[in-house]
Amino acid sequence: xxxxxxxxxxxxxxxxxxxxxxxxxxxxxxxxxxxxxxxxxxxxxxxxxxxxxxxxxxxxxxxxxxxxxxxxxxxxxxxxxxxxxxxxxxxxxxxxxxxxxxxxxxxxxxxxxxxxxxxxxxxxxxxxxxxxxxxxxxxxxxxxxxxxxxxxxxxxx
Numbered sequence: 459x460x461x462x463x464x465x466x467x468x469x470x471x472x473x474x475x476x477x478x479x480x481x482x483x484x485x486x487x488x489x490x491x492x493x494x495x496x497x498x499x500x501x502x503x504x505x506x507x508x509x510x511x512x513x514x515x516x517x518x519x520x521x522x523x524x525x526x527x528x529x530x531x532x533x534x535x536x537x538x539x540x541x542x543x544x545x546x547x548x549x550x551x552x553x554x555x556x557x558x559x560x561x562x563x564x565x566x567x568x569x570x571x572x573x574x575x576x577x578x579x580x581x582x583x584x585x586x587x588x589x590x591x592x593x594x595x596x597x598x599x600x601x602x603x604x605x606x607x608x609x610x611x612x613x614x615x
Contacts, residue, residue, distance in 0.1 A: 482516070500533070507540070534571070
C-alpha cells in the first residue's frame with residue numbers, strides 16, 4: 459500500500475535533479491540576482507527582473523521585467539514587455555528577442571545570433587482590435603437583452 463506513493467515521490471524527486479544540477483532559476487514576482495563570481499543555468503522570470511552580474515550558461519526568458527547583463531549569456535535571451543540593459547563585458551552567445559521593449563547600454567556588445575527587437579508601439583494595433591471586439595460584444599449583448607428600442611418618442615396620431 460505504501461509502495462505506490464513512495465514510488466511516485468521518488469520519481470518526482472528524480473525529475474527535479476537535472477534542474478538542480480544545472481542551477482536553473484524560476485521566479486515569479488521577485489528579482490533574480492546572479493552575483494558576481496557565481497553562475498546560473500537557465501533563468502525564467504514572470505513579472506520580475508534579472509540582474510546577471512555573473513555568467514549565465516543557459517537561456518534567459520523574462521515576461522514583464524527588465525534584464526541587466528554584466529557578463530556572458532551562453533544561450534538565448536527572450537524578453538516580453540521589458541528592456542535589456544548591457545553593461546561591462548556583457549555578451550549574448552545566441553539569439554536576442556525583445557517584444558515590447560528596447561535595448562540600452564554601452565555600444566559594441568556582441569550578440570552571436572540574430573536580433574529581433576519590436577518596440578512597445580507594436581501593442582497599439584493589438585489593443586485597438588481587442589477594444590473593438592469587446593465594444594461589439596457589448597453592443598450585441600445590450601441589443602439581445604433590451605431588444606430594439608426607439609430612442610425617439612413615437613409620433614402622435
